[in-house]
Amino acid sequence: MRRLVAAAAVLGCFGTGAAEAQVFRTGVETVRLGVAVVDKAGQPIAALTPDDFVVLEDGRSQQVRLFAPGGASDEERPPLHIGLLFDTSGSMVADLPMARTAAVKFCNLLQRAEDITLVDFDTEVRVARFGQQDFPRFVERLRHRKPDGWTALYDALGVYLDGTISQDGEKILVVYSDGGDTRSTMSYTDALTALKASDVTVYVVGFLDNQGSREKLEQRMRLTRLAESTGGLAFFPGSRQDIDHAYAEVLADVNARYLIGYVSTNQATDGTWRKVDVRLNRPDLKAVRVRARQGYFGLLRQEQGAQRPDPGGGAARKRGS
Structure with a gap:
Protein backbone atom coordinates (compact mmCIF):
# COMPACT_ATOMS: atom_id res chain seq x y z
CA MET A 1 0.00 0.00 0.00
CA ARG A 2 1.29 3.44 -0.85
CA ARG A 3 1.51 5.92 2.01
CA LEU A 4 1.47 9.68 1.94
CA VAL A 5 3.84 11.55 4.21
CA ALA A 6 1.44 14.45 4.59
CA ALA A 7 -1.68 14.24 6.69
CA ALA A 8 -5.13 15.08 5.33
CA ALA A 9 -4.83 18.19 3.21
CA VAL A 10 -7.77 20.45 2.55
CA LEU A 11 -7.69 21.56 -1.07
CA GLY A 12 -7.65 25.19 -2.11
CA CYS A 13 -10.39 26.91 -4.08
CA PHE A 14 -10.96 25.76 -7.63
CA GLY A 15 -13.15 26.95 -10.49
CA THR A 16 -14.92 24.46 -12.69
CA GLY A 17 -13.22 25.83 -15.76
CA ALA A 18 -9.99 24.05 -14.91
CA ALA A 19 -11.41 20.56 -15.42
CA GLU A 20 -8.93 19.46 -18.07
CA ALA A 21 -8.08 16.15 -19.69
CA GLN A 22 -5.21 14.49 -17.86
CA VAL A 23 -2.53 12.28 -19.45
CA PHE A 24 0.73 10.54 -18.63
CA ARG A 25 3.70 12.86 -19.14
CA THR A 26 6.30 10.86 -21.05
CA GLY A 27 7.97 13.55 -23.15
CA VAL A 28 5.18 13.43 -25.75
CA GLU A 29 1.42 13.76 -25.41
CA THR A 30 0.20 10.30 -24.43
CA VAL A 31 -3.47 9.43 -24.16
CA ARG A 32 -4.19 7.07 -21.26
CA LEU A 33 -7.24 4.82 -21.03
CA GLY A 34 -8.57 2.60 -18.29
CA VAL A 35 -10.23 -0.36 -20.00
CA ALA A 36 -12.59 -2.92 -18.47
CA VAL A 37 -13.19 -6.19 -20.33
CA VAL A 38 -15.99 -8.43 -19.04
CA ASP A 39 -17.87 -11.50 -20.23
CA LYS A 40 -21.65 -11.75 -20.61
CA ALA A 41 -21.97 -12.47 -16.89
CA GLY A 42 -20.07 -9.29 -16.04
CA GLN A 43 -16.97 -11.13 -14.88
CA PRO A 44 -13.57 -9.58 -15.73
CA ILE A 45 -11.51 -11.28 -18.44
CA ALA A 46 -7.86 -11.61 -17.42
CA ALA A 47 -4.54 -12.40 -19.14
CA LEU A 48 -5.05 -10.22 -22.21
CA THR A 49 -2.00 -8.75 -23.96
CA PRO A 50 -1.44 -5.49 -25.89
CA ASP A 51 -1.90 -7.39 -29.15
CA ASP A 52 -5.41 -8.37 -28.05
CA PHE A 53 -6.58 -4.73 -28.20
CA VAL A 54 -7.43 -2.46 -31.11
CA VAL A 55 -7.56 1.28 -30.36
CA LEU A 56 -9.23 3.61 -32.85
CA GLU A 57 -9.23 7.40 -32.67
CA ASP A 58 -11.75 8.99 -35.03
CA GLY A 59 -11.66 5.70 -36.91
CA ARG A 60 -7.87 5.60 -37.29
CA SER A 61 -5.83 2.79 -35.74
CA GLN A 62 -3.45 3.78 -32.93
CA GLN A 63 -0.35 1.95 -31.68
CA VAL A 64 -0.49 0.85 -28.03
CA ARG A 65 2.69 2.10 -26.33
CA LEU A 66 1.82 1.80 -22.65
CA PHE A 67 0.18 -1.26 -21.17
CA ALA A 68 -0.54 -2.58 -17.68
CA PRO A 69 -2.61 -5.76 -17.34
CA GLY A 70 -5.58 -6.08 -15.04
CA GLY A 71 -4.55 -7.28 -11.61
CA ALA A 72 -0.97 -6.06 -12.05
CA SER A 73 1.07 -5.27 -8.94
CA ASP A 74 1.24 -1.74 -7.55
CA GLU A 75 4.74 -1.34 -8.98
CA ARG A 257 -8.91 -2.78 -15.44
CA TYR A 258 -6.24 -2.69 -18.12
CA LEU A 259 -4.29 0.52 -18.61
CA ILE A 260 -3.57 1.41 -22.22
CA GLY A 261 -1.64 4.40 -23.53
CA TYR A 262 -0.97 5.65 -27.03
CA VAL A 263 0.43 8.69 -28.82
CA SER A 264 -2.24 10.03 -31.17
CA THR A 265 -1.51 10.14 -34.88
CA ASN A 266 -3.50 13.39 -34.89
CA GLN A 267 -0.96 16.00 -33.79
CA ALA A 268 -3.19 19.01 -34.55
CA THR A 269 -3.51 21.46 -31.63
CA ASP A 270 -7.08 22.51 -32.39
CA GLY A 271 -8.78 21.54 -29.12
CA THR A 272 -11.32 19.35 -30.90
CA TRP A 273 -13.07 16.27 -29.55
CA ARG A 274 -11.43 12.98 -30.56
CA LYS A 275 -13.66 9.91 -30.41
CA VAL A 276 -11.92 6.82 -29.02
CA ASP A 277 -13.08 3.26 -29.57
CA VAL A 278 -11.36 0.30 -27.88
CA ARG A 279 -12.07 -3.17 -29.24
CA LEU A 280 -10.79 -6.71 -28.77
CA ASN A 281 -8.84 -8.50 -31.49
CA ARG A 282 -9.86 -11.91 -30.20
CA PRO A 283 -12.47 -13.66 -32.38
CA ASP A 284 -12.42 -16.59 -29.96
CA LEU A 285 -13.91 -14.46 -27.18
CA LYS A 286 -17.67 -14.20 -27.67
CA ALA A 287 -20.19 -11.82 -26.08
CA VAL A 288 -17.42 -9.72 -24.54
CA ARG A 289 -18.03 -6.14 -23.47
CA VAL A 290 -15.23 -3.54 -23.52
CA ARG A 291 -15.67 -0.30 -21.54
CA ALA A 292 -13.45 2.78 -21.74
CA ARG A 293 -13.94 6.52 -21.86
CA GLN A 294 -15.42 7.62 -25.15
CA GLY A 295 -12.84 10.20 -26.15
CA TYR A 296 -10.90 13.29 -25.15
CA PHE A 297 -10.25 16.88 -26.17
CA GLY A 298 -7.02 17.51 -28.07
CA LEU A 299 -4.58 20.22 -27.10
CA LEU A 300 -5.47 23.78 -28.07
CA ARG A 301 -2.66 25.98 -29.37
CA GLN A 302 -2.60 29.38 -27.66
CA GLU A 303 -0.03 32.16 -27.39
CA GLN A 304 1.33 30.67 -24.16
CA GLY A 305 1.56 27.20 -25.68
CA ALA A 306 -0.66 24.18 -26.14
CA GLN A 307 -3.34 23.87 -23.47
CA ARG A 308 -6.50 21.88 -22.95
CA PRO A 309 -9.80 23.61 -23.84
CA ASP A 310 -11.84 24.98 -20.94
CA PRO A 311 -15.01 22.85 -21.00
CA GLY A 312 -16.66 23.76 -17.74
CA GLY A 313 -16.81 27.56 -17.56
CA GLY A 314 -15.22 29.58 -14.80
CA ALA A 315 -17.85 29.77 -12.09
CA ALA A 316 -16.34 29.85 -8.61
CA ARG A 317 -17.69 27.50 -5.98
CA LYS A 318 -18.69 28.54 -2.48
CA ARG A 319 -17.59 25.86 -0.05
CA GLY A 320 -17.98 25.32 3.65
CA SER A 321 -15.43 23.77 5.96
Whole structure:
Protein backbone atom coordinates (compact mmCIF):
# COMPACT_ATOMS: atom_id res chain seq x y z
CA MET A 1 0.00 0.00 0.00
CA ARG A 2 1.29 3.44 -0.85
CA ARG A 3 1.51 5.92 2.01
CA LEU A 4 1.47 9.68 1.94
CA VAL A 5 3.84 11.55 4.21
CA ALA A 6 1.44 14.45 4.59
CA ALA A 7 -1.68 14.24 6.69
CA ALA A 8 -5.13 15.08 5.33
CA ALA A 9 -4.83 18.19 3.21
CA VAL A 10 -7.77 20.45 2.55
CA LEU A 11 -7.69 21.56 -1.07
CA GLY A 12 -7.65 25.19 -2.11
CA CYS A 13 -10.39 26.91 -4.08
CA PHE A 14 -10.96 25.76 -7.63
CA GLY A 15 -13.15 26.95 -10.49
CA THR A 16 -14.92 24.46 -12.69
CA GLY A 17 -13.22 25.83 -15.76
CA ALA A 18 -9.99 24.05 -14.91
CA ALA A 19 -11.41 20.56 -15.42
CA GLU A 20 -8.93 19.46 -18.07
CA ALA A 21 -8.08 16.15 -19.69
CA GLN A 22 -5.21 14.49 -17.86
CA VAL A 23 -2.53 12.28 -19.45
CA PHE A 24 0.73 10.54 -18.63
CA ARG A 25 3.70 12.86 -19.14
CA THR A 26 6.30 10.86 -21.05
CA GLY A 27 7.97 13.55 -23.15
CA VAL A 28 5.18 13.43 -25.75
CA GLU A 29 1.42 13.76 -25.41
CA THR A 30 0.20 10.30 -24.43
CA VAL A 31 -3.47 9.43 -24.16
CA ARG A 32 -4.19 7.07 -21.26
CA LEU A 33 -7.24 4.82 -21.03
CA GLY A 34 -8.57 2.60 -18.29
CA VAL A 35 -10.23 -0.36 -20.00
CA ALA A 36 -12.59 -2.92 -18.47
CA VAL A 37 -13.19 -6.19 -20.33
CA VAL A 38 -15.99 -8.43 -19.04
CA ASP A 39 -17.87 -11.50 -20.23
CA LYS A 40 -21.65 -11.75 -20.61
CA ALA A 41 -21.97 -12.47 -16.89
CA GLY A 42 -20.07 -9.29 -16.04
CA GLN A 43 -16.97 -11.13 -14.88
CA PRO A 44 -13.57 -9.58 -15.73
CA ILE A 45 -11.51 -11.28 -18.44
CA ALA A 46 -7.86 -11.61 -17.42
CA ALA A 47 -4.54 -12.40 -19.14
CA LEU A 48 -5.05 -10.22 -22.21
CA THR A 49 -2.00 -8.75 -23.96
CA PRO A 50 -1.44 -5.49 -25.89
CA ASP A 51 -1.90 -7.39 -29.15
CA ASP A 52 -5.41 -8.37 -28.05
CA PHE A 53 -6.58 -4.73 -28.20
CA VAL A 54 -7.43 -2.46 -31.11
CA VAL A 55 -7.56 1.28 -30.36
CA LEU A 56 -9.23 3.61 -32.85
CA GLU A 57 -9.23 7.40 -32.67
CA ASP A 58 -11.75 8.99 -35.03
CA GLY A 59 -11.66 5.70 -36.91
CA ARG A 60 -7.87 5.60 -37.29
CA SER A 61 -5.83 2.79 -35.74
CA GLN A 62 -3.45 3.78 -32.93
CA GLN A 63 -0.35 1.95 -31.68
CA VAL A 64 -0.49 0.85 -28.03
CA ARG A 65 2.69 2.10 -26.33
CA LEU A 66 1.82 1.80 -22.65
CA PHE A 67 0.18 -1.26 -21.17
CA ALA A 68 -0.54 -2.58 -17.68
CA PRO A 69 -2.61 -5.76 -17.34
CA GLY A 70 -5.58 -6.08 -15.04
CA GLY A 71 -4.55 -7.28 -11.61
CA ALA A 72 -0.97 -6.06 -12.05
CA SER A 73 1.07 -5.27 -8.94
CA ASP A 74 1.24 -1.74 -7.55
CA GLU A 75 4.74 -1.34 -8.98
CA GLU A 76 3.44 -2.00 -12.50
CA ARG A 77 0.65 0.57 -12.32
CA PRO A 78 0.52 4.34 -11.81
CA PRO A 79 -0.76 5.70 -8.48
CA LEU A 80 -4.47 5.22 -7.79
CA HIS A 81 -6.47 8.23 -6.58
CA ILE A 82 -9.97 7.65 -5.20
CA GLY A 83 -12.65 10.33 -5.09
CA LEU A 84 -15.98 10.19 -3.28
CA LEU A 85 -18.84 12.54 -4.10
CA PHE A 86 -21.10 12.18 -1.09
CA ASP A 87 -24.59 13.72 -1.04
CA THR A 88 -25.55 15.00 2.43
CA SER A 89 -28.55 17.07 1.32
CA GLY A 90 -31.95 16.84 2.99
CA SER A 91 -33.30 14.56 0.26
CA MET A 92 -30.82 11.86 1.38
CA VAL A 93 -32.09 11.66 4.96
CA ALA A 94 -33.52 8.13 4.55
CA ASP A 95 -30.57 6.74 2.60
CA LEU A 96 -27.59 8.46 4.21
CA PRO A 97 -26.78 5.78 6.85
CA MET A 98 -26.71 3.05 4.20
CA ALA A 99 -24.66 5.20 1.81
CA ARG A 100 -22.18 6.10 4.55
CA THR A 101 -21.62 2.46 5.49
CA ALA A 102 -21.08 1.49 1.85
CA ALA A 103 -18.56 4.30 1.28
CA VAL A 104 -16.49 3.34 4.31
CA LYS A 105 -16.45 -0.34 3.31
CA PHE A 106 -15.42 0.50 -0.23
CA CYS A 107 -12.49 2.70 0.76
CA ASN A 108 -11.35 0.26 3.44
CA LEU A 109 -11.10 -2.55 0.90
CA LEU A 110 -9.33 -0.57 -1.82
CA GLN A 111 -6.05 -0.35 0.07
CA ARG A 112 -3.77 0.30 -2.89
CA ALA A 113 -5.13 3.85 -3.27
CA GLU A 114 -2.63 6.67 -2.87
CA ASP A 115 -5.23 8.95 -1.33
CA ILE A 116 -8.95 9.58 -0.93
CA THR A 117 -10.60 12.86 -1.90
CA LEU A 118 -13.92 13.36 -0.11
CA VAL A 119 -16.32 15.91 -1.58
CA ASP A 120 -19.43 16.09 0.59
CA PHE A 121 -22.13 18.44 -0.57
CA ASP A 122 -25.55 19.85 0.17
CA THR A 123 -26.24 23.56 -0.32
CA GLU A 124 -22.47 24.03 -0.12
CA VAL A 125 -19.57 21.93 -1.37
CA ARG A 126 -16.75 20.84 0.95
CA VAL A 127 -13.61 18.99 -0.06
CA ALA A 128 -10.68 17.36 1.76
CA ARG A 129 -7.97 14.91 0.73
CA PHE A 130 -6.75 12.11 3.00
CA GLY A 131 -3.75 9.81 2.76
CA GLN A 132 -4.25 6.13 3.60
CA GLN A 133 -2.69 6.64 7.01
CA ASP A 134 -5.45 9.16 7.75
CA PHE A 135 -8.30 6.74 7.06
CA PRO A 136 -9.76 7.18 10.60
CA ARG A 137 -10.00 10.93 10.01
CA PHE A 138 -11.75 10.31 6.71
CA VAL A 139 -14.30 8.06 8.43
CA GLU A 140 -14.86 10.62 11.17
CA ARG A 141 -15.48 13.38 8.66
CA LEU A 142 -17.91 11.20 6.72
CA ARG A 143 -19.87 10.33 9.86
CA HIS A 144 -19.93 13.92 11.08
CA ARG A 145 -22.14 15.25 8.30
CA LYS A 146 -25.91 15.32 8.82
CA PRO A 147 -28.46 15.48 5.99
CA ASP A 148 -29.65 19.04 5.41
CA GLY A 149 -30.06 21.67 2.71
CA TRP A 150 -30.29 21.64 -1.08
CA THR A 151 -28.31 19.52 -3.55
CA ALA A 152 -25.33 21.00 -5.46
CA LEU A 153 -24.31 17.77 -7.23
CA TYR A 154 -22.94 19.28 -10.45
CA ASP A 155 -21.00 21.99 -8.61
CA ALA A 156 -19.48 19.25 -6.43
CA LEU A 157 -18.44 17.34 -9.54
CA GLY A 158 -16.80 20.46 -10.95
CA VAL A 159 -14.86 21.07 -7.73
CA TYR A 160 -13.64 17.47 -7.68
CA LEU A 161 -12.48 17.58 -11.30
CA ASP A 162 -10.52 20.77 -10.64
CA GLY A 163 -8.66 18.96 -7.89
CA THR A 164 -7.58 16.14 -10.19
CA ILE A 165 -5.40 18.43 -12.31
CA SER A 166 -2.44 17.96 -9.97
CA GLN A 167 -2.90 14.17 -9.74
CA ASP A 168 -0.93 11.86 -12.02
CA GLY A 169 -2.23 8.32 -12.32
CA GLU A 170 -5.54 6.46 -12.24
CA LYS A 171 -8.51 8.46 -10.98
CA ILE A 172 -11.65 6.70 -9.80
CA LEU A 173 -14.69 8.65 -8.61
CA VAL A 174 -17.61 7.03 -6.78
CA VAL A 175 -20.77 9.15 -6.57
CA TYR A 176 -23.28 8.51 -3.77
CA SER A 177 -26.40 10.59 -4.48
CA ASP A 178 -30.09 10.56 -5.36
CA GLY A 179 -29.16 12.54 -8.46
CA GLY A 180 -31.57 15.42 -7.96
CA ASP A 181 -29.68 18.72 -8.33
CA THR A 182 -31.50 21.72 -6.84
CA ARG A 183 -28.66 24.16 -6.19
CA SER A 184 -25.79 24.09 -8.70
CA THR A 185 -24.78 26.97 -10.93
CA MET A 186 -23.20 24.35 -13.21
CA SER A 187 -25.65 22.66 -15.58
CA TYR A 188 -25.92 18.94 -16.25
CA THR A 189 -24.63 19.48 -19.79
CA ASP A 190 -21.57 21.37 -18.51
CA ALA A 191 -20.93 18.67 -15.91
CA LEU A 192 -21.06 15.97 -18.58
CA THR A 193 -18.72 17.96 -20.84
CA ALA A 194 -16.25 18.48 -17.99
CA LEU A 195 -16.28 14.74 -17.27
CA LYS A 196 -15.65 13.93 -20.92
CA ALA A 197 -12.66 16.29 -20.85
CA SER A 198 -11.14 14.44 -17.89
CA ASP A 199 -9.59 10.99 -17.51
CA VAL A 200 -11.67 10.17 -14.44
CA THR A 201 -13.68 6.94 -14.39
CA VAL A 202 -17.01 7.37 -12.60
CA TYR A 203 -19.03 4.78 -10.71
CA VAL A 204 -22.45 5.87 -9.48
CA VAL A 205 -24.35 4.43 -6.52
CA GLY A 206 -27.75 6.08 -6.87
CA PHE A 207 -30.47 6.09 -4.22
CA LEU A 208 -33.77 6.63 -6.03
CA ASP A 209 -36.35 4.65 -4.04
CA ASN A 210 -37.79 7.75 -2.35
CA GLN A 211 -38.52 9.57 -5.62
CA GLY A 212 -41.58 9.57 -7.85
CA SER A 213 -41.58 7.35 -10.93
CA ARG A 214 -41.02 10.18 -13.44
CA GLU A 215 -38.27 11.81 -11.40
CA LYS A 216 -36.67 8.43 -10.74
CA LEU A 217 -36.49 7.63 -14.46
CA GLU A 218 -34.93 11.01 -15.29
CA GLN A 219 -32.30 10.83 -12.53
CA ARG A 220 -31.47 7.23 -13.41
CA MET A 221 -30.85 8.20 -17.04
CA ARG A 222 -28.69 11.20 -16.08
CA LEU A 223 -26.57 9.35 -13.54
CA THR A 224 -26.10 6.38 -15.87
CA ARG A 225 -24.93 8.67 -18.66
CA LEU A 226 -22.42 10.38 -16.38
CA ALA A 227 -20.89 7.01 -15.48
CA GLU A 228 -20.96 5.35 -18.89
CA SER A 229 -19.41 8.34 -20.68
CA THR A 230 -16.24 7.66 -18.67
CA GLY A 231 -16.23 3.87 -19.02
CA GLY A 232 -17.72 3.39 -15.56
CA LEU A 233 -20.92 1.83 -14.23
CA ALA A 234 -24.08 2.95 -12.45
CA PHE A 235 -25.86 1.00 -9.69
CA PHE A 236 -29.23 1.70 -8.09
CA PRO A 237 -29.47 -0.45 -4.95
CA GLY A 238 -32.72 -0.96 -3.12
CA SER A 239 -31.31 -2.76 -0.09
CA ARG A 240 -28.14 -3.15 1.94
CA GLN A 241 -27.44 -6.42 0.11
CA ASP A 242 -27.69 -4.59 -3.20
CA ILE A 243 -25.17 -2.01 -1.96
CA ASP A 244 -22.77 -4.75 -0.90
CA HIS A 245 -23.05 -6.22 -4.39
CA ALA A 246 -22.50 -2.80 -5.99
CA TYR A 247 -19.29 -1.92 -4.18
CA ALA A 248 -17.96 -5.49 -4.61
CA GLU A 249 -18.51 -5.14 -8.36
CA VAL A 250 -16.84 -1.72 -8.42
CA LEU A 251 -13.83 -3.11 -6.55
CA ALA A 252 -13.52 -6.03 -8.97
CA ASP A 253 -13.86 -3.68 -11.93
CA VAL A 254 -11.22 -1.24 -10.68
CA ASN A 255 -8.72 -3.96 -9.81
CA ALA A 256 -9.14 -5.80 -13.12
CA ARG A 257 -8.91 -2.78 -15.44
CA TYR A 258 -6.24 -2.69 -18.12
CA LEU A 259 -4.29 0.52 -18.61
CA ILE A 260 -3.57 1.41 -22.22
CA GLY A 261 -1.64 4.40 -23.53
CA TYR A 262 -0.97 5.65 -27.03
CA VAL A 263 0.43 8.69 -28.82
CA SER A 264 -2.24 10.03 -31.17
CA THR A 265 -1.51 10.14 -34.88
CA ASN A 266 -3.50 13.39 -34.89
CA GLN A 267 -0.96 16.00 -33.79
CA ALA A 268 -3.19 19.01 -34.55
CA THR A 269 -3.51 21.46 -31.63
CA ASP A 270 -7.08 22.51 -32.39
CA GLY A 271 -8.78 21.54 -29.12
CA THR A 272 -11.32 19.35 -30.90
CA TRP A 273 -13.07 16.27 -29.55
CA ARG A 274 -11.43 12.98 -30.56
CA LYS A 275 -13.66 9.91 -30.41
CA VAL A 276 -11.92 6.82 -29.02
CA ASP A 277 -13.08 3.26 -29.57
CA VAL A 278 -11.36 0.30 -27.88
CA ARG A 279 -12.07 -3.17 -29.24
CA LEU A 280 -10.79 -6.71 -28.77
CA ASN A 281 -8.84 -8.50 -31.49
CA ARG A 282 -9.86 -11.91 -30.20
CA PRO A 283 -12.47 -13.66 -32.38
CA ASP A 284 -12.42 -16.59 -29.96
CA LEU A 285 -13.91 -14.46 -27.18
CA LYS A 286 -17.67 -14.20 -27.67
CA ALA A 287 -20.19 -11.82 -26.08
CA VAL A 288 -17.42 -9.72 -24.54
CA ARG A 289 -18.03 -6.14 -23.47
CA VAL A 290 -15.23 -3.54 -23.52
CA ARG A 291 -15.67 -0.30 -21.54
CA ALA A 292 -13.45 2.78 -21.74
CA ARG A 293 -13.94 6.52 -21.86
CA GLN A 294 -15.42 7.62 -25.15
CA GLY A 295 -12.84 10.20 -26.15
CA TYR A 296 -10.90 13.29 -25.15
CA PHE A 297 -10.25 16.88 -26.17
CA GLY A 298 -7.02 17.51 -28.07
CA LEU A 299 -4.58 20.22 -27.10
CA LEU A 300 -5.47 23.78 -28.07
CA ARG A 301 -2.66 25.98 -29.37
CA GLN A 302 -2.60 29.38 -27.66
CA GLU A 303 -0.03 32.16 -27.39
CA GLN A 304 1.33 30.67 -24.16
CA GLY A 305 1.56 27.20 -25.68
CA ALA A 306 -0.66 24.18 -26.14
CA GLN A 307 -3.34 23.87 -23.47
CA ARG A 308 -6.50 21.88 -22.95
CA PRO A 309 -9.80 23.61 -23.84
CA ASP A 310 -11.84 24.98 -20.94
CA PRO A 311 -15.01 22.85 -21.00
CA GLY A 312 -16.66 23.76 -17.74
CA GLY A 313 -16.81 27.56 -17.56
CA GLY A 314 -15.22 29.58 -14.80
CA ALA A 315 -17.85 29.77 -12.09
CA ALA A 316 -16.34 29.85 -8.61
CA ARG A 317 -17.69 27.50 -5.98
CA LYS A 318 -18.69 28.54 -2.48
CA ARG A 319 -17.59 25.86 -0.05
CA GLY A 320 -17.98 25.32 3.65
CA SER A 321 -15.43 23.77 5.96
